[in-house]
Amino acid sequence: MEDRSGTVPTTFADALGEAMARRGATLTHLRDRLAERGHPVSLTALSYWRSGQREPERVASIEAIPELEAVLGLETGALSRRLSGRARRRVGAVEPFDSLLGDPAVDAVIGEEDVCRVSSHLVVDVGAQGEIVRARVRQVVVADREGVDGVTLFVGPDVGTQENAVVMTAVAGCTIEETHDLENGIRGSRLVFERPLGLGESTVTEIEATTEGGLDLETDYALAAEQRLEEALVWVRFHPDRLPSRCWVYFSEGGLRHDWPVELAGARSVNYRQTGFGPGSLGVRWEW
Incomplete structure (x- = not known):
């Protein structure tokens, strides 16, 4: 995925922001489409992800990433492979341990x-x-x-x-x-x-x-x-x-x-x- 300048996004936030711009998708649109697919994510969380202040980390957030890629018309892994650290290694391998932590x-x-x-x-x-x-x-x-x-x-x-x-x-x-x-x-x-x-x-x-x-x-x-x-x-x-x-x-x-x-x-x-x-x-x- 490349933007108009020909540069390849290197972070989750960059890839998400560019995909949203290309599709003309708003945060509200993403929230509603994800909820329809059984993956409710708050506007606050989506805003954090787009700004780069935080990345998806909780179980529900990790599980929503493939659906987010689908909503934005991206290939599988276009967002998840740009996650840093722990979250990247956990996509597709989330364990019940997270549910024990509560919120x-x-x-x-x-x-x-x-x-x-x-x-x-x-x-x-x-x-x-x-x-x-x-x-x-x-x-x-x-x-x-x-x-x-x-x-x-x-x-x-x-x-x-x-x-x-x-x-x-x-x-x-x-x-x-x-x-x-x-x-x-x-x-x-x-x-x-x-x-x-x-x-x-x-x-x-x-x-x-x-x-x-x-x-x-x-x-x-x-x-x-x-x-x-x-x-x-x-x-x-x-x-x-x-x-x-x-x-x-x-x-x-x-x-x-x-x-x-x-x-x-x-x-x-x-x-x-x-x-x-x-x-x-x-x-x-x-x-x-």
């Missing part, structure tokens, strides 16, 4: 569209009483734009509850600036990098999660991959005086879920690793 304030998810998550490791240490001593999350991210200074890390509640008593502490590579309690017990913490990143530059962050008050006796820990990761790993390490009687590993990805038993066979830990994984989740659960 958080914009500040609660700052940075999500600015980085590409490369790998994420969850390491869980279980104590002599079967309690969770600590859980650490180490992740590698790459900046999708110049000057990215942080990202949001989400932590969910124990299985079967909506209460989140997790306290997160920065271990290395970042500080924790603020925390937001979202819907369904999801908690998002803003991780601030040691310094802003250049475009394409990577960094590593590590945080520790502990429980506020009482023993955490949870027997199921999972890592949620919101983006497609080069590597996802869950590693549960048991105290030698408290080994489980049974263990399973499991994953959920693209509508497919599967779990299977694993034997410790003299080992004191269980790990489950996947490459080229996500969006989805993988985890380890056990019985005493």
Whole structure:
């Protein structure tokens, strides 16, 4: 798609604005046509998209992009391939994780569209009483734009509850600036990098999660991959005086879920690793 000057639009906002101008389409027209197709998008959101102040990011917005392309008479991907960061990788691969977040304030998810998550490791240490001593999350991210200074890390509640008593502490590579309690017990913490990143530059962050008050006796820990990761790993390490009687590993990805038993066979830990994984989740659960 080219404008009259012969230049090719490089951003989502440019491509949207040029397509609207060529079709003579107003924001109201787009809103009405999208609503007719079952994808209601507000005039405010459309205005933000056209101005470049924001890009589509919520589930409903991502799902509306193919319809928006059709309404404007564009080829498939004419808009979606110009999305930056997180949104571009999620078109056609939106997972139910987003619905758990409800409708958080914009500040609660700052940075999500600015980085590409490369790998994420969850390491869980279980104590002599079967309690969770600590859980650490180490992740590698790459900046999708110049000057990215942080990202949001989400932590969910124990299985079967909506209460989140997790306290997160920065271990290395970042500080924790603020925390937001979202819907369904999801908690998002803003991780601030040691310094802003250049475009394409990577960094590593590590945080520790502990429980506020009482023993955490949870027997199921999972890592949620919101983006497609080069590597996802869950590693549960048991105290030698408290080994489980049974263990399973499991994953959920693209509508497919599967779990299977694993034997410790003299080992004191269980790990489950996947490459080229996500969006989805993988985890380890056990019985005493």
